[in-house]
Amino acid sequence: xxxxxxxxxxxxxxxxxxxxxxxxxxxxxxxxxxxxxxxxxxxxxxxxxxxxxxxxxxxxxxxxxxxxxxxxxxxxxxxxxxxxxxxxxxxxxxxxxxxxxxxxxxxxxxxxxxxxxxxxxxxxxxxxxxxxxxxxxxxxxxxxxxxxxxxxxxxxxxxxxxxxxxxxxxxxxxxxxxxxxxxxxxxxxxxxxxxxxxxxxxxxxxxxxxxxxxxxxxxxxxxxxxxxxxxxxxxxxxxxxxxxxxxxxxxxxxxxxxxxxxxxxxxxxxxxxxxxxxxxxxxxxxxxxxxxxxxxxxxxxxxxxxxxxxxxxxxxxxxxxxxxxxxxxxxxxxxxxxxxxxxxxxxxxxxxxxxxxxxxxxxxxxxxxxxxxxxxxxxxxxxxxxxxxxxxxxxxxxx
Numbered sequence: 001x002x003x004x005x006x007x008x009x010x011x012x013x014x015x016x017x018x019x020x021x022x023x024x025x026x027x028x029x030x031x032x033x034x035x036x037x038x039x040x041x042x043x044x045x046x047x048x049x050x051x052x053x054x055x056x057x058x059x060x061x062x063x064x065x066x067x068x069x070x071x072x073x074x075x076x077x078x079x080x081x082x083x084x085x086x087x088x089x090x091x092x093x094x095x096x097x098x099x100x101x102x103x104x105x106x107x108x109x110x111x112x113x114x115x116x117x118x119x120x121x122x123x124x125x126x127x128x129x130x131x132x133x134x135x136x137x138x139x140x141x142x143x144x145x146x147x148x149x150x151x152x153x154x155x156x157x158x159x160x161x162x163x164x165x166x167x168x169x170x171x172x173x174x175x176x177x178x179x180x181x182x183x184x185x186x187x188x189x190x191x192x193x194x195x196x197x198x199x200x201x202x203x204x205x206x207x208x209x210x211x212x213x214x215x216x217x218x219x220x221x222x223x224x225x226x227x228x229x230x231x232x233x234x235x236x237x238x239x240x241x242x243x244x245x246x247x248x249x250x251x252x253x254x255x256x257x258x259x260x261x262x263x264x265x266x267x268x269x270x271x272x273x274x275x276x277x278x279x280x281x282x283x284x285x286x287x288x289x290x291x292x293x294x295x296x297x298x299x300x301x302x303x304x305x306x307x308x309x310x311x312x313x314x315x316x317x318x319x320x321x322x323x324x325x326x327x328x329x330x331x332x333x334x335x336x337x338x339x340x341x342x343x344x345x346x347x348x349x350x351x352x353x354x355x356x357x358x359x360x361x362x363x364x365x366x367x368x369x370x371x372x373x374x375x376x377x378x379x380x381x382x383x384x385x386x387x388x389x390x391x392x393x394x395x396x397x398x399x
Contacts, residue, residue, distance in 0.1 A: 008130070010110075010126060010132070010133050011135070012109065012110060013025045013135075014135055015116070016138075018144075018149055019113075019140035019164075019185055022111065025051040025111035026218060027188075027219075028109050028199075030208040031206055032107055032205055033108065034105035034106075035051055038053060048223065052112050053111075056115070074162050076273075078173045082121050094125045098125070116170045117170065119174070135174050137181070139254055141228040141229070142161050142233070143228040144186075145164045146161055147226045162283065166276070169273055172269045182250055182253040187254065189219065189221055189223065192214070193210060193215055198256075230244075230247065230248060242272065246272050249265070249269070249272070
């Protein structure tokens, strides 16, 4: 499959994350490399942008997932073959993306720290498109990388140092048939123009102009929060000899004290790779322990979530109980008031009944007195007098 238009070359930035790959990728735009427009957005840990093509990044994620791995899995397999069935579809996706997005570009490039872990896949894609790849290998002191990952991801420094070793050797083992240039991130920030001139020269790309926006506005010493030197690695309790040797070699290549084409360099890289491959059982065991730890942490998070829900339900129940208690208290007060009112009514009723009874007894007594009087001798003797009075009085009453 041929490449449409003028697209003949691709420049790939390789290296461990937190090694300045974003800054170095951005610098390529100043020497004529098209990085595309669909880029991963900036974030708190990379405020000036990652300069990663979203499609390429998604493809790398899918490739790693197909292998049951993540970007931070400890593994090293420079000769691996990606045989998972999904890689066929991903291959077509990558070819279509490059053709449609960069088909009219003379040189395009992309950066993603995951790329070095699946590089055989991309080499096959480049071959399908008749693209000639070149590689910029970003290197940074592993202690700086470990500090950055500890701050951002909470990784143990021992793990970060091993990740640095796996990524760096995977980048250095790129076939010598391709153009490669190693760049020290710390040195790049110190002398960005001279460093980019060196990259352009070794990769046969146009030289940058001094007033390019990359130099005047983008590159910034404050992008780097820590800086270590080779001497800091010597005797460091967490830095194994293999890491010191790999970093020393990479720095020699970055400052052209050795050539990436030298036979001696190839021998050194091969020896370092053999030593790292010998650590595979250890790396596998660390990965297994991390998987178990992640599982336990997941269960712990689930337990904490369930406990939080129980606490929330308990708090809700307590709130409802308090509301119920308050209502019950109000009802008790109202009931007591009603009972007091009822007692008062009953008291008044009893008082009224007593008064009625007294009046009834008084009336009964009066009736008895009247009856007794009417039966008396005096009442009978005065009957004629009452009759005469009635006759005299009655005519005087008004009709």
